[in-house]
Amino acid sequence: MEVVQSFTIDHTHLKPGIYISREDKGFTTYDLRITEPNKEPAMGPGAIHSLEHLMATWFRNSEVKDDVVYVGPMGCLTGMYIIMIGKYSVEDMRQLTIRCLEWILTQNEVPATRPEACGNYLLHDLPMCKWESKRYLDRLKNDFHCEYTKLEVKLDDGKVFADA
Numbered sequence: 001m002e003v004v005q006s007f008t009i010d011h012t013h014l015k016p017g018i019y020i021s022r023e024d025k026g027f028t029t030y031d032l033r034i035t036e037p038n039k040e041p042a043m044g045p046g047a048i049h050s051l052e053h054l055m056a057t058w059f060r061n062s063e064v065k066d067d068v069v070y071v072g073p074m075g076c077l078t079g080m081y082i083i084m085i086g087k088y089s090v091e092d093m094r095q096l097t098i099r100c101l102e103w104i105l106t107q108n109e110v111p112a113t114r115p116e117a118c119g120n121y122l123l124h125d126l127p128m129c130k131w132e133s134k135r136y137l138d139r140l141k142n143d144f145h146c147e148y149t150k151l152e153v154k155l156d157d158g159k160v161f162a163d164a
């Protein structure tokens with residue numbers, strides 16, 4: 001089995017920020033790291049689910065909407081993925097995300113929380129979503145990180161895999 005690229009990132013030295021994790025076939029994957037893995041509590045499932053609805057709504061209504069392929073949560077509940085057509089700089093994504101988070105902080109409801117529109121419509125937590133958004137916003141503005149530390153992984157054939 002091949003090592004999945006994102007598993008080669010050293011998660012023990014990962015600070016909240018925005019990172020490019022993949023560039024392939026004309027698509028760029030951005031990792032929005034919101035909490036510090038294994039050091040801070042991860043987001044609650046309701047909070048990150050609300051963040052997914054709100055963030056997807058904002059990006060899909062923004063000036064870059066035609067290039068937004070995917071907005072979704074990380075399974076570890078520590079961040080979000082955004083996949084874009086083409087390549088935006090990390091700084092472009094930081095500015096877009098700052099505006100998105102500022103908008104989220106003004107919202108009083110989560111879009112599409114009806115059983116017809118959502119696979120688990122009761123699993124939402126807007127207050128905690130806004131709490132996480134506020135903290136991430138402060139970090140994007142004041143303590144921004146965007147360089148991954150690569151972890152070297154030895155493959156079965158002896159090759160070292162360090163390209164994430």
Ligand SMILES: [Zn+2]
Nearest residue numbers: 053118119120
């Ligand atoms: Zn949903």
